[in-house]
Amino acid sequence: MTREILFAGFGGQGILFCGKVMSYLGLVSGLEVSWLPSYGPEMRGGTANCHVIVSNDAVGSPIINNPTDLIVMNLPSFDKFENTVSPGGNIIIDSSLISKKTSRNDVNAHYIPATQMANEMGVPKLANMIMLGKLISVLAAVSLDQVKEALEKSVPPSKKELIEVNLKAIQAGYNFNSDI
Amino acid sequence: MIYIICGHYGSGKTEIAINLALSLDNATIIDLDIVNPYFRTADAKEKLESSNVRVITPQFANTNIDMPTVPAEVFSALTGEGNIIFDVGGDDAGAIALGQYNRFIKEKKYEVQFVINACRPMTENADDTIKLMREIEAASRLKVTKLINNTNLKSETTKEIISDGQDLVNKVSDATGIPIGAVSGKKELLDTIKTDFPKLPLELHLDFPWERGV
Amino acid sequence: MMETIFERPKALADVPFHYCPGCTHGIVHRLIAEVIDELGIEGDTIGVAPVGCAVFAYNYFNCDMQEAAHGRAPAVATGIKRANPENIIFTYQGDGDLAAIGTAETVHAATRSENITIIFLNNAIYGMTGGQMAPTSLVGQVTQTTPYGRKVEMQGYPIRMSEMLATLEGSSFIKRCSVDSIKNINDTRASIKKAFQCQIDKKGFSMVEVLSTCPTNWGLSPAESMDWLRDNMMPYYPLGVYKDVTGGDR
Amino acid sequence: MxxxxxxxxxxxxxxxxxxxxxxxxxxxxxxxxxxxxxxxxxxxxxxxxxxxxxxxxxxxxxxxxxxxxxxxxxxxxxxxxxxxxxxxxxxxxxxxxxxxxxxxxxxxxxxxxxxxxxxxxxxxxxxxxxxxxxxxxxxxxxxxxxxxxxxxxxxxxxxxxxxxxxxxxxxxxxxxxxxxxxxxxxxxxxxxxxxxxxTKMKRKANIINSLYIHPEELEEVxxxxxxxxxxxxxxEVKYHTEGLENADVVLVAYGTTARIAKAAIALAKQNGIKAGLIRPITLWPFPTDIIAKTAPNVKCMISVEMSTGQMVEDIRLAVNGVCPVHFYGRTGGAVPTPTAIFEQIRRYA
Known part of the structure; x- marks a missing residue:
């Protein structure tokens, strides 16, 4: 099993953090992982993306050219990466920020209004965790205990109190049924 | 007698100083070139010493160190007997180092020989040459007493080149009233020219590694 | 019975100096060695030698020494001090080293209040390379690279390092001295001692600037050089204490 | 864990x-x-x-x-x-x-x-x-x-x-x-x-220095x-190899590029081409011997780098004309893709 997951959106949406939690999820599940961010000017407000590979085998190239899973949180990233997704792969789209639908019929599209849900929950910054919850449910590979363990490793000790609320957001995404 | 050999960079001061030292009895040659660490009296030290010439050089001459410190021995040589030849560094920059010995030099009989090579840039015409000479005089606080025509293009020197250089040296002499001491050059060439001035045939002592015999 | 009236300081190595006759490097080396003896710190002292005429300073002291690249002595000293804060570190630098190529290292060592001592020889000329303009060469001074005299519009003004470093919060003891007379030589010795004491007391950055001569490149006899120093350098570089906060706590 | x-x-x-x-x-x-x-x-x-x-x-x-x-x-x-x-x-x-x-x-x-x-x-x-x-x-x-x-x-x-x-x-x-x-x-x-x-007054002074007065002295040092x-x-030479036995084409790459090269080798395998990898870990000392030893057994080597071709010169020195050494690289911050490297393998296989 190898998942090549591309997270993409605006700087400030927590894209890199989202990928980091996913990497820790792989780590606590005993898998090989790699996490590669885009860095530099993009980090300071432009588009941001990161490549996460989770695999049973040693990770070769850490660069993803054709993701098996794409998580997009803005339109430019959707336009840029939509066609790179491997056939049979997943695209998870924040439908409160991207009104377009995918034109591809060889991938599974999951539309979730993550930003709107986060606002309604009173945690506007956690749309990224809602998206991650959706990805976890799509991949159906891990337990919530493992998610909690991964969060504990990703969040610095000074911000421990945020673990619970992050977990709630992940759960909301996990439970959201976008496929009706 | 103190002979001070000065002039423009690359005018041939060191070769003239070495030849002069070899021609005199009881001679001490002082390498006072604080400007350029290459092609200096120290290169001919062995040859000079085997001909009984005392050689005083900056202590780091011919080492890896670019530090032209002048040795205290110079003062002792100046207070002793015999002939002293100062091989001075190029231009006024090189002549500055003479300044500290001014008092000692003036107490003795001395000659300041200004070497001219008309083939060198910055001494191609009389005005520039005189200007440079005046700068050297100011830096050393000594007056030039003789001009030496050492015009040459190294191995490509011809008698025409020497005679062109003589025209320049004559002009400098006329304008300043400083007498011409000699025309210098390789003996074979000097033999081919006619001149009213004394000839100073040179045997060359500074060479490149590829010119040295095995 | 003979009485010893002149003795080589123990911290000074038993080798002849290479300096030109009349050069003041020798005097200042001796003063540093005397101070090291007086303070009894030879076994703890590490000196940093510069590039410049004092490039061989590492041969002249009996303490451990490091040679530094041109201008980098304060950075090298910082590295040594941070590796072992109990050692006493001094740098010995000329004007080109300290005030031109190494200005950044000097200023930042001072502003960090790096607990080191700098002995700064200012003779207004580059000696090692044969008499070119120094950052401290005076206006009008003729050097190999200012053949028509240093001109403000071309080369700017000579830099006063003691005054400049004294404005920095981090400097603790800054003094300008001279070695042109017995009285001033004694004062320089006392100032060097105070600078080392400042470091021993962990009070931060100290520097003693010493106005010095260069007979060879100035084209003057040693005696004339001393006159030139007094007549030309002292008016522009006044002697005195520019900073002294060693009395209280920082 | x-x-x-x-x-x-x-x-x-x-x-x-x-x-x-x-x-x-x-x-x-x-x-x-x-x-x-x-x-x-x-x-x-x-x-x-x-x-x-x-x-x-x-x-x-x-x-x-x-x-x-x-x-x-x-x-x-x-x-x-x-x-x-x-x-x-x-x-x-x-x-x-x-x-x-x-x-x-x-x-x-x-x-x-x-x-x-x-x-x-x-x-x-x-x-x-x-x-x-x-x-x-x-x-x-x-x-x-x-x-x-x-x-x-x-x-x-x-x-x-x-x-x-x-x-x-x-x-x-x-x-x-x-x-x-x-x-x-x-x-x-x-x-x-x-x-x-x-010195603690117990030993001779230690001097850290790179200046030597005489050329002969410096030469000796x-x-x-x-x-x-x-x-x-x-x-102290260190390197890693993969699939050199029976390889027709050998890629030489280090660092991140070597990982991308591995992905290209996997693509080659899927397409029936036998490719191997030599990955220098020490760039100096360079793994000259393994490259020289491999050269007679392969059709060619390809140096893959994120440059316009720098390590390739050392590979050629090691190979010494025994087999052709090609170069493929991206530069200026661009990164080679597995597909592009695979294209090179196919071209020279």
Missing amino acids: DKVLMKGNEAIAEAAIRANCRHFFGYPITPQTEISAYMAKRMSKVGGTFLQAESEVAAINMVYGAAGAGVRVMTSSSSPGISLKMEGLSYIAGADLPCVIVNIVRAGPGLGGIQPAQSDYFQAVKGGGHGDYRMIVIAPSSIQETVDCTIDAFDLADKYRMPVMLMGDGMLGQMMEPVSFPEVKTDHLPKKDWATTG ILKREEKYNTIYET
Whole structure:
């Protein structure tokens, strides 16, 4: 099993953090992982993306050219990466920020209004965790205990109190049924 | 007698100083070139010493160190007997180092020989040459007493080149009233020219590694 | 019975100096060695030698020494001090080293209040390379690279390092001295001692600037050089204490 | 669990601390800044020194001073900053001081760009600074290997009294992978009795210096150092190979590029082409022997680099005309793709 997951959106949406939690999820599940961010000017407000590979085998190239899973949180990233997704792969789209639908019929599209849900929950910054919850449910590979363990490793000790609320957001995404 | 050999960079001061030292009895040659660490009296030290010439050089001459410190021995040589030849560094920059010995030099009989090579840039015409000479005089606080025509293009020197250089040296002499001491050059060439001035045939002592015999 | 009236300081190595006759490097080396003896710190002292005429300073002291690249002595000293804060570190630098190529290292060592001592020889000329303009060469001074005299519009003004470093919060003891007379030589010795004491007391950055001569490149006899120093350098570089906060706590 | 997820830059910093490096002098530059940031946080907690210097020039000279004083010391930078450190590096080599320099390479020349590159290969292995000197250059290709190589770098520096460079690219510095830290031992290494720690009036003064008055004296010192370099060439070469048996085409690549090359080799296999990989881990000393030994058995070799072709020259020297050596590279911060490398394999197979 190898998942090549591309997270993409605006700087400030927590894209890199989202990928980091996913990497820790792989780590606590005993898998090989790699996490590669885009860095530099993009980090300071432009588009941001990161490549996460989770695999049973040693990770070769850490660069993803054709993701098996794409998580997009803005339109430019959707336009840029939509066609790179491997056939049979997943695209998870924040439908409160991207009104377009995918034109591809060889991938599974999951539309979730993550930003709107986060606002309604009173945690506007956690749309990224809602998206991650959706990805976890799509991949159906891990337990919530493992998610909690991964969060504990990703969040610095000074911000421990945020673990619970992050977990709630992940759960909301996990439970959201976008496929009706 | 103190002979001070000065002039423009690359005018041939060191070769003239070495030849002069070899021609005199009881001679001490002082390498006072604080400007350029290459092609200096120290290169001919062995040859000079085997001909009984005392050689005083900056202590780091011919080492890896670019530090032209002048040795205290110079003062002792100046207070002793015999002939002293100062091989001075190029231009006024090189002549500055003479300044500290001014008092000692003036107490003795001395000659300041200004070497001219008309083939060198910055001494191609009389005005520039005189200007440079005046700068050297100011830096050393000594007056030039003789001009030496050492015009040459190294191995490509011809008698025409020497005679062109003589025209320049004559002009400098006329304008300043400083007498011409000699025309210098390789003996074979000097033999081919006619001149009213004394000839100073040179045997060359500074060479490149590829010119040295095995 | 003979009485010893002149003795080589123990911290000074038993080798002849290479300096030109009349050069003041020798005097200042001796003063540093005397101070090291007086303070009894030879076994703890590490000196940093510069590039410049004092490039061989590492041969002249009996303490451990490091040679530094041109201008980098304060950075090298910082590295040594941070590796072992109990050692006493001094740098010995000329004007080109300290005030031109190494200005950044000097200023930042001072502003960090790096607990080191700098002995700064200012003779207004580059000696090692044969008499070119120094950052401290005076206006009008003729050097190999200012053949028509240093001109403000071309080369700017000579830099006063003691005054400049004294404005920095981090400097603790800054003094300008001279070695042109017995009285001033004694004062320089006392100032060097105070600078080392400042470091021993962990009070931060100290520097003693010493106005010095260069007979060879100035084209003057040693005696004339001393006159030139007094007549030309002292008016522009006044002697005195520019900073002294060693009395209280920082 | 003994594994942690770390960025390459963080892993280098932590590995250095585990290797008992307690002195770090740095200056910020992308994409290696995390090393400084990590050191700033961690050094004070382990009783070490982190100092942000006023420039790369000052930082490397602080390294010189501290190395001369006998401690394990490190600095890190990225390409333009490494250029500034070259003066100090030459002095460190000339004074036989041990230290570790990290170069997280970005695109050049000049200001270039912050994206990953391997275009500092020449600078690292052929000199950069002035004079006859060598530097051990190690190029890891995963974060775990980065940890191991950092620890090795300190040991090699101390063993041979010389600067060792750890060279990664921006991608390796920025990416995260799980790592574990081995236990570090240093008791097998020589004592630093040459260091300037104060004579305590019990020994002769130690002098750290690279200046020699007479050419013959300097020549002798250099030739002695050359003997040391020869020993290193004989004993410290490190590389990794894959699928060399029966390979028609062999890729030679290091660092991140080697991982992309692996993906290309997998593509080749799917298409029925037998390709192998030689991955130099030490760039100096260069794995000349394995390349020379492999050359007669293959159709050709392809050097894959993030440059316009630098390591390829050393491969050609090693191959010495026995088989063709081709080059494929991307530069300026662009990264080769597995597909593009595979196209090269297909072209020459």
